[in-house]
Amino acid sequence: TSILILNGPNLNLLGTRQPEVYGRETLAMVEEKCQRHGTSAGVEITCLQSNHEGVLLDAIHAAKGRHDGIILNAGAFTHSSVALMDAIYSVEVPTIEVHLSNIHARESFRQTSYISKAVIGQICGFGSFGYLMAIDALIERFKGGSD
Numbered sequence: 001t002s003i004l005i006l007n008g009p010n011l012n013l014l015g016t017r018q019p020e021v022y023g024r025e026t027l028a029m030v031e032e033k034c035q036r037h038g039t040s041a042g043v044e045i046t047c048l049q050s051n052h053e054g055v056l057l058d059a060i061h062a063a064k065g066r067h068d069g070i071i072l073n074a075g076a077f078t079h080s081s082v083a084l085m086d087a088i089y090s091v092e093v094p095t096i097e098v099h100l101s102n103i104h105a106r107e108s109f110r111q112t113s114y115i116s117k118a119v120i121g122q123i124c125g126f127g128s129f130g131y132l133m134a135i136d137a138l139i140e141r142f143k144g145g146s147d
């Protein structure tokens with residue numbers, strides 16, 4: 001069983017980027033935590049971060065047949081990218097949307113997510129723990145045998 005964790009624009013700056021909003025953990029620390037969580041649950045975790053929408057699109061396309069699930073924090077593309085939404089619809093790989101912050105409690109432009117239309121569900125507001133919750137949620141879904 002294999003899960004792809006995709007992080008979008010500016011998430012490479014985690015740790016120093018608005019730490020009061022996004023926390024002090026670096027992306028490397030978050031990814032390491034996900035790797036350990038995956039190992040203990042017996043699933044393979046692959047992590048990728050890009051600031052480029054096209055790279056994220058290519059990664060979603062390539063996930064079909066290669067990964068059983070996707071965890072996506074699309075960063076600001078969440079609020080603008082019809083292309084990412086379409087990609088998730090197209091590959092039919094079960095996807096969970098994650099945000100570190102509670103986007104619904106922030107500026108109004110963050111309260112709309114194109115991603116959320118195409119995913120199983122959204123986890124936001126729990127910081128990096130949200131990625132671990134998403135791993136568990138995908139594993140639960142794999143057990144059910146439906147994807």
Ligand code: DQA
Pocket residue numbers: 009010011073074075076077078098099100101102103110
């Ligand atoms: C974010 C929320 C987005 O609105 C923002 O543009 C980000 C990070 C989050 O993880 O809370 O880059 O996706």
